[in-house]
Amino acid sequence: MHTLQRAVVFGVVVLALSGTQSLAQGTDQIVGTWELNVARSKFSPGPAPKSETRTYVMAGADIKATAKGVDGAGKPITATWTVNYDGKDRPQTGNPDAEALSLKRIDAFTAEFAQKRAGKVVITGTRTISRDGKVMTITTKGIDAQGQTINNVEVFEKR
Numbered sequence: 001m002h003t004l005q006r007a008v009v010f011g012v013v014v015l016a017l018s019g020t021q022s023l024a025q026g027t028d029q030i031v032g033t034w035e036l037n038v039a040r041s042k043f044s045p046g047p048a049p050k051s052e053t054r055t056y057v058m059a060g061a062d063i064k065a066t067a068k069g070v071d072g073a074g075k076p077i078t079a080t081w082t083v084n085y086d087g088k089d090r091p092q093t094g095n096p097d098a099e100a101l102s103l104k105r106i107d108a109f110t111a112e113f114a115q116k117r118a119g120k121v122v123i124t125g126t127r128t129i130s131r132d133g134k135v136m137t138i139t140t141k142g143i144d145a146q147g148q149t150i151n152n153v154e155v156f157e158k159r
Contacts (some may be wrong), residue, residue: 029109029129030056032062034136036157042153047072054156063103067094098123099142117145119144134158 036052043049052069059082067079079094086106092101098115103112109131113121123142129135136156144150 028056028058028063029133030127030136032056033159035159036069037155037157040155042151043072044151045148049077050074051076052156054152055159085111085115096155097142097150115142123150 005134024105028072032055034054034056036049036054037063038048038050041048049072049122050070052067054065054067056063056065057065062082062084065080065112067077069077071077077094079092081090081092081095081101083103085103086101087100088105089100091099092115098117102116102117103111103113106126109129111127113125113127114121121142123140123144125138125139125140125142127136134157136158138152138154138156140150140152141153144148
């Protein structure tokens with residue numbers, strides 16, 4: 001059986017269940033820096049990126065994200081977006097497949113998203129964070145900007 005423990009760290013109330021991760025009040029599980037594990041990920045049709053690092057920070061109720069890396073052809077990639085769990089479309093830059101993103105929370109560890117191009121949903125997926133907070137899996141299905149069907153499973157590890 002887990003026991004609930006409460007502590008105050010730098011003025012923030014931290015709640016923890018013994019044997020599980022700590023959860024600072026008001027902090028989203030996504031916050032932090034995540035590194036793509038290319039070997040554990042699947043990209044169809046491919047090619048897989050050579051690397052990707054995502055950084056998520058809270059900005060009020062919004063989540064600001066930045067992705068940087070190297071694509072499958074060896075070219076640098078940078079993308080940015082700011083979302084909220086309100087299901088409303090928000091602009092994203094640096095994504096050749098979509099210009100808008102919406103996000104809805106399923107639970108503390110899972111969210112669903114939709115990406116739009118020219119006002120139409122072209123990509124949907126889920127983002128799940130492991131219960132220990134160390135692994136994030138993003139599953140994506142849809143049609144890319146070249147008209148190819150995509151079916152990706154990206155596995156990120158928290159740094």
